[in-house]
Amino acid sequence: MGISVRDIDEGWVAAWEGDIPRPQQSVSKLWVAIGVMDAVDRQRLSLTDPVTVTRADLTVFHQPIRTLVGKTGYKTTIADLLHGAMARSDNTASDVLLWRIGGPAIINRLLGDKGIGGVRFGPGERQLQARTAGLEWRPEWAGGWGFLQARAAMTSEARNKALRRYLAAPLDGASANGVTLGLSLLAQGKLLSPQSTASLLTLMRSSKTGPLRLKSGLRPGWTLAHKTGTGQDLGNLSTGYNDVGLLVAPDGHRYALAVMIASTRQPIPVRMRLMGNVTRAVIASTSR
Template identity: 30%
Template sequence: MRRVLLMAALLVLGGGLSACKQPLLRSTGDTPALDTARLELEIKPLAAAAAPGVLGFGIMNLVSGETWTLNGERRFPLDDVAALPLGAAAIGEIEGGRLKDGEILSVREVDLAPPPSAIADAWPSRSDYTIHTLVEAAVRGSDTTADDLLIHRIGGPGAVTAWLVDKHVAEVRLDRYRREIDPHRSGLASFRADWKGETAYRQVQASLTPAQRQAAMTAYLADPRDTATPRGMLRFFQALSAGELISHAGMTRLMATIPQDASPGLPPGAHFAHKRAQMAALPGQPGVLNDAGVLTLKDGRRYAITVFLAGSTQDAKAQADTVARTLAAAGRSVH
């Protein structure tokens, strides 16, 4: 029954590998073409090995618009990657004069969200934070309470999604607060203040049976809310790069807030500004691991890259290896 439930959820997320490569979207440009044969050869076997999980992948040349995807039209849970469109929306509100970096928001008990959240951990000893600090905490620190404070101040998850749709980013959506999403996917009610802190929250999760957590995760994987397609995330980065979402100065600010590194397997001298999200699961139960960002090569070429891995029953190390090998394949395709 567990296998049936999991596979039912995965049918919504991804199904099989048939017809999973989307048509290439090409436009003229001065940059070299993607090595699509390499992508085909290297990434499809990784997707097959991740079954019953579903691997979603997309890469876009941000100059020419050339794109290659695997399961590019299928929806995957955003998890912490939601901080990227949220951060962009917050900067957009600042640029529009509807928010100010120095505006102070006060944390209430109802605003507290599950770990990781240094802001929740510090409450009630500290309750006041500037918008600037909250954007940093949400995007760089994956602070769930910072997410919720910003979303509420902007007008709610629906306001962020409406802003994205208005900017022609139609396949990325935010629907709920993190204090709702994270507990519900474990089988819990909305977050409570006495659950704050990693230890307390894990103890509450441990009070549920594996079957309860399995059922909650199956429902989470099948839920279209708070999801994105790989194609949608590529479009987000394209719009961000083109100045369609926020100004170029705002884009620079957002990208500087995203963690940057020279990830193993990527071309020498390249830097990857990216947001990673990992939702740990019980051994043998499905989890979520995402990585999305912009790869900048030594010669200045820039590529948006998105990797979503949902429903995998691999252990955490194997899931991380799948994502790392997918990113490495992407790096080899742009040499």
């Protein structure tokens, strides 16, 4: 587990094992969103640009957009895909946006150019999930069922070996301190234009995922703009259970938080309580 709390306005950082890379999973959607808004700022695309999502674009696991994609595809916009990726953590929406702006190499270059150290973007949702399970993605798996069948056919030993390999060197590894650095730069307006920054933070505040993670520790007047991540399970071992976000006090004071659980056998309520306790600790410290 890694924890990082960064006071954006005063500059201090408090962390627990904050510099060790851990799986991001859907926290990575934050960097895709920043990449999209950066392209908007540079007038390389518009939020109103039309996009047709086809069945070949479908990924794995959580993808609410799947029910909308018929034989002729689903016509939507960059803005709607961005909302799906950030507010609903839709894997397909995020991957379509990722490839629309040029793929993982573009995101990693953006992270470097913006000075966000300690964060590495992975190969995209399909390859990430396949390799985590010890497989190589096949185009015919689009939609997820083929992948799930192939994974189910693996031996427990093979899956365990692949998962351990992923945890030892995650393809999408990021440190908690690296994530809070990125969040801090975002909040300070150093990554995007004021309009794009405001739009992205509004999306993050509207997130429907993880209401009992960091958000469970909120108090009246405090707000959280956040992004969760949840990785694959094997037996009772869960991986990549994360929540990161921008916590804002009633007086406007800002903190960047990241709780990244690489692996655990603790039940979900224990994990959520831990995350809520980090938020509660920050809030309690302001009243001393």
